[in-house]
Amino acid sequence: MTASDEVSVPGRVAVVTGAGSGIGAAVATGLLEHGWLVALAGRRAAALRETAEAAGRSGVPEGRALVVPADVTSPESVAALFGAVRDTWGRLDLLVNNAGVFGTAAPVDELSPEQWRTVIDTNLTGSFLCAREAFAMMRAQDPRGGRIINNGSLAAHTPRPLSAAYTASKHAVTGLTKSLSLDGRPYRIACGQIDIGNAATDMTSGFGRGALQADGSVRPEPTMDVSAVVDAVLYMAGLPLEANVQSLTVLATTMPSHVGRG
Incomplete structure (x- = not known):
């Protein structure tokens, strides 16, 4: 498919x-169930095909999902992913x-540089590489524009113990989000x-059995159904480009942290 199509x-x-x-x-x-055409990206082709x-099986017509194995830490792989989207849907x-x-x-003193880089390369550099390719497509296409939604974390505001790399990456994603929003x-x-x-x-499957807390205790934590996240993303994605949800937090209501002290 060409841009003219x-x-x-x-x-x-x-x-x-x-x-x-x-x-x-x-x-x-x-997104597929709500009529979007979706490129499914990830490192495991079999898992993408399962999605x-x-x-x-839930009724989405064949051809609306495009499976594209990709490694977000690789500039070449990310470029190929967005090239496939351009070639398929324009x-x-x-x-x-x-x-x-x-x-x-x-x-932090037991975290190796390799372990640090694995998290930063995926969570931050991967988000940058994908945003870079998406931005270029959205800027050049006709009609121009589009939306980028970055998955941050409560760790962007309130870290868990023993999570220096993850927390740093999610704080940085917030900065990336704001810069992309402005630019x-x-x-x-x-x-x-x-x-x-x-x-x-x-x-989060083990959280019901117990998760390490800031005071050193281990306590069970509640979870919420992932459908709440889907609903939030659909709302953000469905807005006209003249409106934007800059930041949205959705969490299990009775989590023992983030709101108040325990």
Whole structure:
């Protein structure tokens, strides 16, 4: 498909990174079910295909999901991802920068430079590389513009113990979000951030048994259904480009941290 064919695209076009599991898979499926064309990006092709097949079983028409294995830490891989979107659908309306890792939980003096780089390369540099390609597409296409939603974290505001790399990466994502939001204004490119607390995914599956708290105790933590995150992203993505959710926090209501002291 060429740029001149974009008027025939039956729906808006999105890229979701980390779409093979957890929040990314849920968000990608939600977008597909609401009529979006979605490129599913992630390192595990089989997991991406499972997301696409699950969406098909829920009634999403064949061809609305594009499986593109990609490594967000690689500039070449990210460029190929957005090139595939351009070649297939001719434009891009939404990027959900979701791919991320928590990394090794350890005191900062026990965190190796390699462990630090793994988290920063994925959470921060990966978000930058994808935003860079999306920004270029959105700036050049006709009609111009689009939206970028960065997956931050409550750690962007309130860290967990033993999370120096993850917390630093999410603080930096907030700065990236604000810069993209500002720099995108002349081109109708909106950028916002969603900070999520304890959505029920494989990553949080152990929280019900206990999670380390700031006072050194280990306490069970509640989770919320991931559908709450999907609903929030759909709201952000559905706004006209003249409106933007700059920052949105959605969390399990009775989490023992972030609001108040324990």
